[in-house]
Amino acid sequence: MTHDLAITGGRVVTPQGILQANIGITAGRVAVLTPDAVDAHEVLGAPGRVVLPGAVDIHVHFNEPGRPHWEGWGPGSRAAAAGGVTTVVEMPLNSIPSTTTADALKSKVASAQGQSLVDFALWGGLVADNLDDLPGLARGGVVGFKAFMCESGTKEFAFVDDAMLHEGLARLAELGQFLAVHAESNWITHRLTEQLRGAGRRDRPAWGESRPPAAELEAIQRALFLAGMTGCRLHIVHMSLPDGTQIIQATRDAGQRVTVETCAHYLTLTDADLVRLGPVAKCAPPLRNEKTQEELWRDVLGGRIDCITSDHSPCPTEDKTKGDEDIFEAWGGITGVQTLVPLMLTEGVHRRGMPLEQFATLLSVNPAKIVGLWPQKGAIQIGADADLLLIDLDREWTVERDWLQSRHRHSPFIGRRVRGWIEHVMRRGETIVSQGEAISTAGGRWLTRQ
Ligand SMILES: [Zn+2]
Structure with missing residues (x-):
């Protein structure tokens, strides 16, 4: 033919x-x-x-509707495409409304259609008060759900306490859905932030000190435990620590369904870069030290981490520069969907000998499988x-x-x-x-x- x-x-x-x-x-x-x-x-x-198969980035924030002046579907999807990301899965955060009801999902789809250059799927949100909206979101076509275990940095997306997390996981399990969590302890991060700011700290290292490894590891363990109790599949987003890999691996070995992603910035930037570059490199969890980064690479190359995403979380430049004098004032999120593929080719394939097949597994195959877009997306077949x-x-x-x-x-x-x-x-x-x-x-x- x-x-x-x-x-x-x-x-x-x-x-x-x-x-x-x-x-x-x-x-x-x-x-x-x-x-x-x-x-x-x-x-x-x-x-x-x-x-290569186009990359599937299952963690981007395009802030439209409501905040197109932060990032719109047009520029966001052009950035994705130019960077080799042909499918994005958008995670709710600070759109207005955020994707936490069936109606909000409709407005999200409407804002994307006619504007997005790349194919897209959508996550729904599990927030402090939307248990009754979960079935409608599931029926409406979200590929999964996302919750924050700590303050999200925006009033449009309320974090869940343990009671909501527990009940939300149980409801999602009934619906045959799964939950992705931002795993950092609100107790630890909130208190440390108050202490540091109270002591007049505004410097860049203070950001990392306010969100130590213990905050991330404790929340990962708690999420795994509650997901196990409720039988809900779990996905840990933007994990920054090799100790987290170990905890997750042990849970997986015990038969629990859990996947984990890390982000390009944890593999290419360190806490020293936050000090050097300032707010443009502020994210949560924060950038870790060089030793941690090399160990995280070992987990990636060893196949213990399922996928690599960008956690593209843009903002107006002034929302970054306002943190020049006080790091806590800056928006915490890195603009990264366009640099994901080039950085991972450079640092993974060229610098650390990652086979191209593994590159495709981490950037395309596994992310497509995690969100149920396989085999339509994710591989050349x-x-x-x-x-x-x-x-x-x-x-x-x-x-x-x-x-x-x-x-x-x-x-x-x-x-x-x-x-x-x-x-x-x-x-x-x-x-x-x-x-x-x-x-x-x-x-x-x-x-x-x-
Ligand atoms: Zn995110």
Whole structure:
């Protein structure tokens, strides 16, 4: 048959290994993968290029509706696309309204449709007072739920106490759903913050001191315990500590269903970078020290961490710079969806010898599976959506402000040398980015659980 498009001569990273293969694409899907010639109306030659599945970033915050001046679906999704992320799963936080009711879900979908360049799915929120909204959100098509165990930094998203967490987990288990948690103890972080601020501390290291490893590890343990008691599947978001990996691994070995992500910034920045760069590198949990970071890399390379996300949490630049004099005043979130893939190619594949198959597992396969988008998303295989990246793996380049597509072009990674250039990005067989430029607008589709 004659396909719509053939991509020829590339090294294709598939779940079965790396193949020197031609890809035939029909109706937006991978129709054939073969060393033989592929007949097609259009041919895109990829000699010397690596063909990766588009990344699936299951942790981004696009603040529309309500705060498009923070990050809108247009710029946010263009940033994703330019960075090789072809599917985003948006996590509720400070949109107005936040996605915590069925009506809010509808307005979230409406704001994304017609604007998002990449395909998208949505998380629903479990907050302090919305137990009765959980079934409607589940029916409405969220892929999972998210809760904070500590103050979220925004009044639009109230954190859950243990009673709500316990009951929410039980309800979600009944609904066949699962919960992702921001695991930091509110008791510990709240008290330490009051003490430090009360003592007049406003310096950058004070941020890390207010959120020590104990706060994260205690909350991970508590969430695992309550999830185990209620039989609910759990996902730990943005884990920053190798000690957390150990706790989770032990729970997994005991048969409990739990997955864990870490973020690119924990693998590429340290507490010293927060001191050097200031509020632009403020996040929660905070950046840890270099030794912790190398141990976290060992967990990633050892397959003990399921996926890597960006936790893209942008804000107007003034919400960062207002923390120049007092770190506690700055918004805590890193603008990172566009740098996720280049950073992980540089630091994982090139610097630490991560095989490309493992890269695809961490950035595409596993995240798609966790949120139920597999096998439509997550891999280059027959029948899957043709979401593809053509990568010039050895090209070195510098992350520049002008390349960034987010509404507010601040990033802790501006000026960083990286290796692995995303030459071409395809969403369902259609080119949406070429040589770093978005060449299309909108067209992204809403995805629900498979
Ligand atoms: Zn987040």
